[in-house]
Amino acid sequence: MARAYFMAAMNQALRAAMEEDETVIVMGEDVDRGVFGVTRGLIDTFGANRIRKTPISEAAFVGGAVGAAAAGLKPFAHVMFSSFFYVAMDQVANQAARLRYMSGGQVELPIVYFAGTGPSGSAAAQHSENPHSILMHTAGLKVVMPSTPYDAKGLMMAAIRDPNPVVYLADLRLSRRRESIPEDPYEIPLGVADVKRQGEDVTVVALASLVHVAVDVAGKLESDGVSVEVVDPRSLVPLDWDTIVASVRKTGRLVVADPARRLCGLAAEVIAGVSERAWDSLHSRPCRVTWPDIPVPFSPVLEGRLDVGADDLEQAIRTTMGSPVVAGSA
């Protein structure tokens, strides 16, 4: 065990995966240095043939990963900021996410599309997207978004070994998180949620950096006698409905905390999906705490207004707990 930062944990997994499998390569802009640190130092070990610095041509290397995967490589494509997925969206949504299906299962596309994601402090509208809901809706892409260095390493290993395109989103708000993790490689399977805190009264499904906000709020509410269970889905496709639903069946209440816009977002999905699967156990109105439906603004004050804060979450939990409004009571 040794302490590792969030991005360094992913770096460890990527390094291990490159050691175990010669067909794993890295492509992206400035990946020798690595803007976020995930690819840093790899070029010294693996050389320029496997660590490929690309021009600023997202469509070419994101789409190139599809052809490379179909022809025998396991590309790790470093898209940098997740806003840049839009620049190569055809290659992600029409090609990577479709080729296996359209071929009737002939081809495997073991690709990892990695990007730092979300607001990171006044990076403004074109560097702060959280596009996970859009990518979930696309079909054909697995989507991962971890909350801790430990999970980040294990999920990265699984993402690289997976025979499908996996979008791996690293919440930039977690960059400074650090914890002890095993030095040897390990894998956390995609599609398995993690209960980050046990509780009895209300389930909070929280994503990425909001997991920690949720755990903090849970701690605070404990003293008020509210027992909060925090479920971290970790991967969004596949989504671990079993764990989420089991938690809601236990608590009877649901709050979803998603660092993303509201309309057609993950939070809506979790509420709709739980309604379908566990309607009879919902003892009060499920709530979502999300961004408003606006682009991400620049000024710290405005970005703060967009962010989901501890207060927002606490408020939502209290609402859910406080007035046990029963469906159909009107």
Added chain:
Amino acid sequence: MARAYFMAAMNQALRAAMEEDETVIVMGEDVDRGVFGVTRGLIDTFGANRIRKTPISEAAFVGGAVGAAAAGLKPFAHVMFSSFFYVAMDQVANQAARLRYMSGGQVELPIVYFAGTGPSGSAAAQHSENPHSILMHTAGLKVVMPSTPYDAKGLMMAAIRDPNPVVYLADLRLSRRRESIPEDPYEIPLGVADVKRQGEDVTVVALASLVHVAVDVAGKLESDGVSVEVVDPRSLVPLDWDTIVASVRKTGRLVVADPARRLCGLAAEVIAGVSERAWDSLHSRPCRVTWPDIPVPFSPVLEGRLDVGADDLEQAIRTTMGSPVVAGSA
């Protein structure tokens, strides 16, 4: 009043808008002929300066529309199939949807992005998307998706006159729909849903071609004593929550029929949004009928499996009606 096909109704509105406002121009591939008929014939009246056939360069003309709008035009950009939005997604999501906001409100971007959308009969995975949920999640784009020639014409007028980027999606399954509509131009404001059929027992929120499926199913269920109200949102951004919620408050039951994939789709949003706004009036579990989370397949048999059919909808309505499972009853 004269009978008009779905696409011809839009053509009428576009023509009227071009007559009333010289700054309205059309750009897109083969827009002199017009693959779907929406732009057909306009070149004879308005000439090649205003009806601009573009090369196959979606990023250039979709992004070009942003610059053109900022510099004084009202571009109608004909994106052809909605799958092609992905090819120009940076220009849609990072530019068109952001520029006004990032400028602090300095600029208006009166753009219509038009595309035929959805499965049209074995067009397969790259010509059959229904990306409305993705575009709803983007923020900064209005989104319209009508179900009748009458609505199509009125909404097109509103979309062109709107000072914002409006994505106008024409469900290709409606191409052969025809009805009598006023010959003079008229406007249907964006953000106003239409109750396509009154009912008492259950609200079906249905979109585009599924509106007609819903009305048919409602007719059938009438004889079984089930009274179905069909709400057609018509525009998705802004979404007319008032009308939707009023209907659910009346009926106490909700089914959402969305011709699109499930995860993070419009149907999830409507269920989550209604839960938030009218939880106390929901007398049974809300249901959604959607595509499964798969790319659109080619073979008619497989495409039929994907489609939301009358049977699926009827089944969902009966489930919602049949077993009045109350939330929290477990």
Added chain:
Amino acid sequence: MSPDTLLRLYRRMVRIRIFEEKVQELHRLGKLPGFVHVYVGEEAVAVGACSVLRDTDHITSTHRGHGHCIAKGADVAPMMAELFGRADGYCRGKGGSMHIIDTSLGILGANGIVGGGIPMATGSGIADEVLGRDGVTVCFFGDGAANQGVLLEALNLAAIWKLPVVYLCESNQYMEFTPTTDLTAGRIFRRGEPFGVASMEVDGNDVLEVRRVVGEAVDRARRGEGPTLIEAITYRLSGHSEGESAFVSAYRTEEEVDSWKARDPITRFRDLLQTGAGISAARLDSIDAEEQEAVNEAVVFAESSPFPSPDEALDHVFAPAGG
């Protein structure tokens, strides 16, 4: 060139032509679902190019992909079954005309997105390069696709990494219903020059010329000397898509079509085989008949193949992990 080689080229071109004409007939009969774009008149491009490729080499194709697939060795029976949307189709009915794929033959797929295959071909070249294989990828794309920005990105990437990729533009004079030159600045093949990519044009209706020019490019690529951009000048003798006359009025003159019919690549090659290589008409006729027979059988195969079961729609989204 050996008579065998010549006849193989001829056979492939004929196979494409007969396949496409059958497809047109079936489409008229309402038997084929979805969009169908045929390759009639352009056979020399695909056949000439693929004739210098190995099974382990790759191609990427377009919405007008039947010819490329047949040229690269695809079997007309599962192709036809795919067009019919049947379970025995190449893609089990999931892909259809615009998405025929046979990875075992290096066919990375027809593609419904104009320009969609360009990055993919580049990536296939990356795989060859990284793995130290001497494979080559031929990227077919249309003259219309030459206005998609991915071309610039691919040319640059292929140039700096010396990728073994041949970018082969099929200048068939049209993009849908618009003459390409109306909306295309300059000559397409010159677009490779600023990148230092070997760039040239070739008569796309002359199968031997295509074979020669692509052959040289493929050899260069195999030797590690990098990419080439080739513009093959040809003509789409049929419409953009089958059934288009129902919704578009005429957009080209009969004279124009006739002038290209006079340069039909198959007729031309047939004449050459008879006059230049002394191959008898009877020999060629028997090839025609064999290919006609094969295509007819493909239709029987296709029509007797079952539709996939509806729930197969749910398969093949993801490959099983650890598979």
Added chain:
Amino acid sequence: MSPDTLLRLYRRMVRIRIFEEKVQELHRLGKLPGFVHVYVGEEAVAVGACSVLRDTDHITSTHRGHGHCIAKGADVAPMMAELFGRADGYCRGKGGSMHIIDTSLGILGANGIVGGGIPMATGSGIADEVLGRDGVTVCFFGDGAANQGVLLEALNLAAIWKLPVVYLCESNQYMEFTPTTDLTAGRIFRRGEPFGVASMEVDGNDVLEVRRVVGEAVDRARRGEGPTLIEAITYRLSGHSEGESAFVSAYRTEEEVDSWKARDPITRFRDLLQTGAGISAARLDSIDAEEQEAVNEAVVFAESSPFPSPDEALDHVFAPAGG
């Protein structure tokens, strides 16, 4: 050229330099949120180019946009306030360094997406063309952006429609931490040639040369003779973004930086003004002082401006209909 014009050019360049050096200082002090990319060393490009534009002409800019905005006439006070995220900023704090916009001056926006402004500039040219105005748009983009496919699409569209757009590539030798030539095939300005777009390079550290070459391009554009691609050779004297040394080790030699410092566009022009145009050092010093004063005042203005109220985050997503 009149002394007034020369001094106007000088003043603008100095304004940019002083603004940027202040920004660097403020960034070091931790006063500026977000990413900041400064234009130090490249002033001659923006100033030379914008000096031939009218207020009604348009520009599109990049993530490194301060220089373009100042050159096109933007006021340093609301610029600085925007960098501070304040209510009196150009964008009311919504945009920040990468998104400064002043539509009243034809500044269609800095842009955080590399290459993002290229289609936009092309569209602005379409507006001039359709409306029959004699406006011109200058599209600034980096040498790194020249590898984005939108460049091909724009060059083609501008060529066929003879759009009044000048595509002005700032070849500052780097894209982030990588020398551009490492990953860029051939010379960028040649990329216009296949499209028949007038294409040339210019010494980007010589403001008069830039003014002359861009001036000719702008005149051609105004006369309806279509687009031009110009590659201005210059150098980014500072890092890619402020604070980068915290996470990247050195990626260029001191000698390299020094060799370009010796060609500093402002020093060079100042020398020329003194020796060639007989303008006194005192006169130039007083301009420097005035600009320093203006920038200092801009900081005071910015720091005394309030933050927007949090709920303003919800404004300006949509323009009110019928407005």
